[in-house]
Amino acid sequence: MIDPYGRNITYLRLSVTELCDLRCRYCMPAEGVCKKRHEDMLTEDEMVGAVRAAARLGITKVRVTGGEPLVKPNILSICRRVSHVPGIRETVLTTNALRLKDMAVQLREAGVKRVNISLDTLNPDKYAYITRRGRLEDALEGIRAALSAGFEKVKINAVLIGGFNDGEVPALAELTRAWPVDVRFIELMPMPGSEEFGAEAYMPCSEVPKKLPEAVPEDKHDGVARLYRLPGALGSVGLISPLSSHFCAECNRIRLTADGHLKPCLHSAEEISIRGLDEDGVLEAMKKAIAMKPRQHGALSAKEKSFSAREMNRVGG
Numbered sequence: 001m002i003d004p005y006g007r008n009i010t011y012l013r014l015s016v017t018e019l020c021d022l023r024c025r026y027c028m029p030a031e032g033v034c035k036k037r038h039e040d041m042l043t044e045d046e047m048v049g050a051v052r053a054a055a056r057l058g059i060t061k062v063r064v065t066g067g068e069p070l071v072k073p074n075i076l077s078i079c080r081r082v083s084h085v086p087g088i089r090e091t092v093l094t095t096n097a098l099r100l101k102d103m104a105v106q107l108r109e110a111g112v113k114r115v116n117i118s119l120d121t122l123n124p125d126k127y128a129y130i131t132r133r134g135r136l137e138d139a140l141e142g143i144r145a146a147l148s149a150g151f152e153k154v155k156i157n158a159v160l161i162g163g164f165n166d167g168e169v170p171a172l173a174e175l176t177r178a179w180p181v182d183v184r185f186i187e188l189m190p191m192p193g194s195e196e197f198g199a200e201a202y203m204p205c206s207e208v209p210k211k212l213p214e215a216v217p218e219d220k221h222d223g224v225a226r227l228y229r230l231p232g233a234l235g236s237v238g239l240i241s242p243l244s245s246h247f248c249a250e251c252n253r254i255r256l257t258a259d260g261h262l263k264p265c266l267h268s269a270e271e272i273s274i275r276g277l278d279e280d281g282v283l284e285a286m287k288k289a290i291a292m293k294p295r296q297h298g299a300l301s302a303k304e305k306s307f308s309a310r311e312m313n314r315v316g317g
């Protein structure tokens with residue numbers, strides 16, 4: 001479906017849970033989330049019904065996310081059913097990789113084509129610090145499992161945080177020479193819950209190429225990422241800059257939260273509930289959400305916070 005600003009909306013981000021086995025400092029409060037009642041969250045059937053409605057409106061790509069999608073006990077069934085919805089050509093997943101060691105092959109068999117893996121540092125102590133509890137080796141093991149499971153693409157997403165991992169840009173980019181992976185640097189976004197980060201943490205992606213003198217800009221884009229490549233690399237390095245350069249003009253997505261709310265824009269407080277609606281009702285709600293997509297979100301910076309009413313784990317990043 002085309003939105004009021006001429007953008008073709010073809011991409012749904014489906015959050016399957018708010019829960020997570022990590023507590024990344026920019027995403028989630030230390031104490032985790034207050035566990036909601038089962039009946040307040042969408043069921044598997046409701047999620048799949050929403051994807052069917054989305055496909056009828058022209059959505060062709062679904063990213064399964066969260067929270068951490070792999071803590072959801074029925075995640076394989078959700079992925080399998082989503083990937084079989086007529087019209088859905090790509091089912092992809094974003095994960096912290098901690099559980100990929102045991103699940104990568106099954107996810108691939110369930111129809112997941114590609115995975116994005118979050119990894120902000122290659123230092124075990126820093127990993128434990130930023131995730132408040134994770135073990136770097138578990139994430140690396142998950143990445144290795146993904147690489148041998150036959151996904152069409154494995155991407156590594158690193159949130160760029162000044163004063164934390166800016167010194168690791170070369171080491172993280174180097175992963176594109178060590179493994180057949182793409183690495184994406186993403187600017188830290190001032191979401192609710194990420195108040196502990198000061199102005200210096202909001203570092204523009206334009207700093208990345210300065211730290212990679214060998215990197216050659218590529219002509220093509222990958223979605224909203226500007227691409228570079230290190231000589232001899234197996235994958236690209238990409239920059240995603242929600243703060244320093246809006247990519248709203250190319251925004252082709254809507255989001256569905258695990259508790260059944262459509263979000264026309266990540267950085268707006270506007271939400272439309274689909275709770276209790278049948279598939280035709282969801283389709284109408286989606287039309288409304290797409291019609292409500294703003295031309296662009298407001299400025300974002302250390303001082304100008306996102307208007308999202310939710311932390312990232314409760315949105316579906």
Ligand code: SAM
Binds near residue numbers: 094187317
């Ligand atoms: N748990 C999964 C993971 O970490 O990949 C999926 C959900 S997580 C919310 C999705 C993505 O959002 C991750 O890559 C994470 O780094 C990113 N994210 C969370 N909070 C963010 C923030 N404040 N700014 C930028 N990216 C953020």
Ligand code: SF4
Binds near residue numbers: 020021022028067313
């Ligand atoms: Fe969990 Fe992902 Fe948020 Fe980290 S970024 S706390 S792994 S949902």
